[in-house]
Amino acid sequence: MTQPAPRHAGPSGLPLTVPTLALFASVTTMLAGGWLVLAPFALGYQPGGADWADPTIADFTTGLVLLVVGAIVTVVFAVSVVARLRPTGPRPAATYAAAPTPAEAPDDELVALLKPLVAALARDDAAAANANGATSADPTVRS
Amino acid sequence: MRTFPLAAYAGFSLLISLIGVWIVIAPTAIGYQTAPAPWVAATWNDTVVGGVLTLAGLALLAAQLISAVRGSRHRAG
Numbered sequence: 001m002t003q004p005a006p007r008h009a010g011p012s013g014l015p016l017t018v019p020t021l022a023l024f025a026s027v028t029t030m031l032a033g034g035w036l037v038l039a040p041f042a043l044g045y046q047p048g049g050a051d052w053a054d055p056t057i058a059d060f061t062t063g064l065v066l067l068v069v070g071a072i073v074t075v076v077f078a079v080s081v082v083a084r085l086r087p088t089g090p091r092p093a094a095t096y097a098a099a100p101t102p103a104e105a106p107d108d109e110l111v112a113l114l115k116p117l118v119a120a121l122a123r124d125d126a127a128a129a130n131a132n133g134a135t136s137a138d139p140t141v142r143s
Numbered sequence: 144m145r146t147f148p149l150a151a152y153a154g155f156s157l158l159i160s161l162i163g164v165w166i167v168i169a170p171t172a173i174g175y176q177t178a179p180a181p182w183v184a185a186t187w188n189d190t191v192v193g194g195v196l197t198l199a200g201l202a203l204l205a206a207q208l209i210s211a212v213r214g215s216r217h218r219a220g
Contacts, residue, residue: 036166045185058169
């Protein structure tokens with residue numbers, strides 16, 4: 001018996017929550033790394049032209065590590081999310097809409113409508129023939 | 144296309160948290176922030192960015208573990 005797909009599963013049946021959260025986190029990591037690289041210059045604790053101070057070296061190095069790790073992990077996790085969004089297994093056979101059945105021909109309808117009437121007339125005819133005596137020489141009279 | 148085990152995602156979350164902790168303690172560890180002195184701009188920046196990364200990493204780790212536990216319960220029936 002097959003298990004139903006989890007509530008937050010993608011078309012592949014694998015859960016999407018964990019890789020999606022990780023993808024957001026990796027993008028956030030990348031942004032934080034970028035900010036740390038720029039912060040010494042943006043906040044002014046590293047004057048231009050001077051030798052890099054300890055805070056600048058620390059922030060720049062840490063930020064660069066975050067930026068590189070975040071970028072690599074973002075690509076890797078994005079691939080994983082895309083893989084989970086893709087349906088697995090054989091593709092279902094294409095289904096085509098059934099061709100519309102042609103409407104019943106009016107002739108058939110007419111025949112169906114008149115059939116009981118014709119049968120009744122035949123019965124009356126036969127009854128009349130029996131009543132008149134079955135010895136009629138008229139060949140057009142059915143027995 | 145490949146998918147990754149939970150350990151890979153959890154490891155990444157833990158790595159973010161650890162880097163965040165390092166950024167928070169870096170001013171004191173490296174020595175550009177001494178205890179009695181008022182905080183310099185670099186210390187403020189590192190504390191905020193490191194704190195956010197630490198909390199984000201831990202929250203991500205918790206969310207991943209909760210999601211994994213729920214998924215295993217779902218599969219168990």
